Amino acid sequence: LSVNSPLEEIMQIYVSGVDGKSITLNVSSSQKVGEVLDMVEDKTGLMKEQAVLSYAGKNLDRPEQTLKDLNIESSATLTLSMRLLGGHCQVPCGIFDDPKTVSELKEACATIRKAMVQINELSKSVTPLNFNQMTRWVMTKEEHCKNIITTISEYCLCQRVKPAGAPKSPFKTDKDFVDALKAHHAVMVCAMKAKQSVDIAVAGNLEHAVGDWQKMYLPVEEGTEAKANL
Template identity: 35%
Template sequence: MRAKVLSIPTLLIAMFFMSWQDADAHCEIPCGIYGDSLRIQQIDEHITTLEKSMNQIIELSEEGDKNYNQLVRWVTNKEEHAVKIQDIVSQYFLHQRIKPVDPSDSEEYEKYVKRLTLLHKLQVYAMKAKQTTDLEYIEKLRDTLHKFADAYFHKH
């Protein structure tokens, strides 16, 4: 009986601390509940936020009397959204949705490699967007996301 009494408080404490963790990506407990289209929309929204952040950083940097507090806020915002893209790509698509394919099935393996390549590009372009205010990476992110969505949702 004593073991049960000790295990309930321990369980409650564990649940309390687990609730503090970010739960941005969907679970990894094969629940079968996936929102692939939603994740694509979220990445698209993060790209738009990156673009807005970059434009604000550029605009604020060109002002004579710089508002460094606002600059820091936009830089931090830009970096957070770049990381969110990387998290969705990694945690959701690479960990859960893109399954390894037998190389002997050349058609499926080609699709697999294409999807992995596009996801890797999204990761790299998000990193580059984090490091700079070069809007070229916004276009690369959008183009790559579009290509990934096409490769992921459409049968070729």
């Protein structure tokens, strides 16, 4: 994203990421929190729906506020964190009973993370043998990312997720249906970004998205709903 006006002074701010690394953003004081989140998503792969920015110990939870409104000046450091799993489901919980699919996607996530770790390690010394092994790990990562996207799109969305009111639909309201679509879409986007990256934080984003998605495909633990509604 570009700053809002060519006449505005551009300043640099820093964002300390979930992996401990910092990124630099060129912004203007009139840019909004929502726009900064878009920039963070572009640089880190962490979807803005999952991202939480904070400054001086306070969460920046109003996307329409500007940096000037929040007294964020040049060289300021924002902290980036991920929304925690747990509590009441944002998606309808336990509507599908499919632990096998959940297990397959979690195994794929673990393989993707392992591939990224191996690629980063092997790249420290680029010998012909290491180059060959890196290539094999890249192909493995690509295959598992593709499998996740295919499972979500061709199986989950085509066969399991049906609009509210449709025959055999598990959704009671349109909102539940839309929330489910968002959760599935988040997994596909994170898998696509994992294909393009060897950053371990991107693997973490994928695991987080699968963690949200799986709530629909595993039985609700006894008492979970009651506790969530207290």
